[in-house]
Amino acid sequence: MPRSSINPHTANTKLASMVLGCPALLSVLNRLNIKLGFGDTTVADICQRYGLSPGVFLMICNIYTFDTYRPNIEHLQPNDIGHIVAYLRTSHRYYTGVSFPRLHANIHTLLKSCDEVSRQVLDKFYDDYDQEVTKHFDYEESVVFPYIDQLLAQPQGTTHTSYRIEQFEQNHSNIEEKLNDLKNILLKYLTESCSSPLRTEVLMSIFTLEDDLTRHTLIEERVLAPLVAKLERQ
Amino acid sequence: MSSAKVYQVLLVEPSPLVGAGLLAILSKLREMHIIDHIADLSEFVERRHAMADVLIIAPSTLSHAELRNVRRYLPLQAPKLVALLSSPMEEAHAAQFDATIGLYDTHEQVAQKMRFVLKGTPQEAIDSNELTERELAVLACVAKGLTNKEISNMLNISINTVTTHRKRISHKLGIYSISGITAYAIMNKIVNITDL
Known part of the structure; x- marks a missing residue:
């Protein structure tokens, strides 16, 4: 089913709820070396811990999660x-x-x-x-x-x-x-x-x-x- | 019918705001499935989008010349065409669309118009995937590695017709690459592996 991107994920979204809504993200996390067992950590916290750009990480996750999501490069x-x-x-x-x-x-x-x-x-x-x-x-x-x-x-x-x-x-x-x-x-x-x-x-x-x-x-x-x-x- | 057909819808609308608004309304209609929302036809990907049964497009994404014969210009053969209007459209242009949706239409009006459009959709236009004799002949030529020009000479049809046949073949089979077409042709004994 295509998921519409009326409410894309933000820096305050919990990583776990993102993955539960889109299992394909497991592979993305794996590539980024993010270890599972992150409890209720938010996107902002996980990015800080792994030295990732929150803007880039969110954009990737939103692209994988929402079929109609269109990245806006002005935010990068x-x-x-x-x-x-x-x-x-x-x-x-x-x-x-x-x-x-x-x-x-x-x-x-x-x-x-x-x-x-x-x-x-x-x-x-x-x-x-x-x-x-x-x-x-x-x-x-x-x-x-x-x-x-x-x-x-x-x-x-x-x-x-x-x-x-x-x-x-x-x-x-x-x-x-x-x-x-x-x-x-x-x-x-x-x-x-x-x-x-x-x-x-x-x-x-x-x-x-x-x-x-x-x-x-x-x-x-x-x-x-x-x-x-x-x-x-x- | 309880297992009613679900119609594939492609939306072409440059404004994210307008697009998202219309999608929100359409997503409530069970008989419709949104394939994608693209800003304009430069984002059109044949393999992903060509199976659309209904194309909803903002005429502002097309030039005046394209609008004069919109179906010929479009890269897909969607049986149903809906214009998403943000400004008035010339009557001759509007006549080519099966319906028009305006920015001030209500939820109900949009739903009603879409249902009206779908009601008149002939099932066979959507469901028949059998290759015609001509298409089979073109398919065999493609599998043998002939160019469009060679096929055109051999079957005595214009190059334009060859391209149209090839598009239809790919669309019907779900196979777009030449090597995929070749594999299909051999497996179905349309050509012999020794002919290649």
């Missing part, structure tokens, strides 16, 4: 950019180190129980996709984030590179698309004979990952890119 400061990049980097590590390898292994096992043609076709589909995902994250890790690091270290246009965040905005490839396709193939088009409890499990993990990536992309495109563009203009 230039030095929040570093916090956003740090979060995106830990998210990348989570996707490339945990989510995708797990999905790959499960799909591989699932396909063993399928007919030869489906197995061949879907193995190839996933292998191609895997390469695309690796390329996507590599580009951000080796070009985009280092550029932003450099820009933050020496603002006022003293950067030597001709790279601009605009190039990221124009070339940002969509890695959720094929995940959506895979979801439909596994749900609707793979034959009934190819059934195992694993098929359900794989599908559920695709739903979770696709939703996660969509929100991750939103942070990159609607928050990070415009903030960096603003900094470039200064």
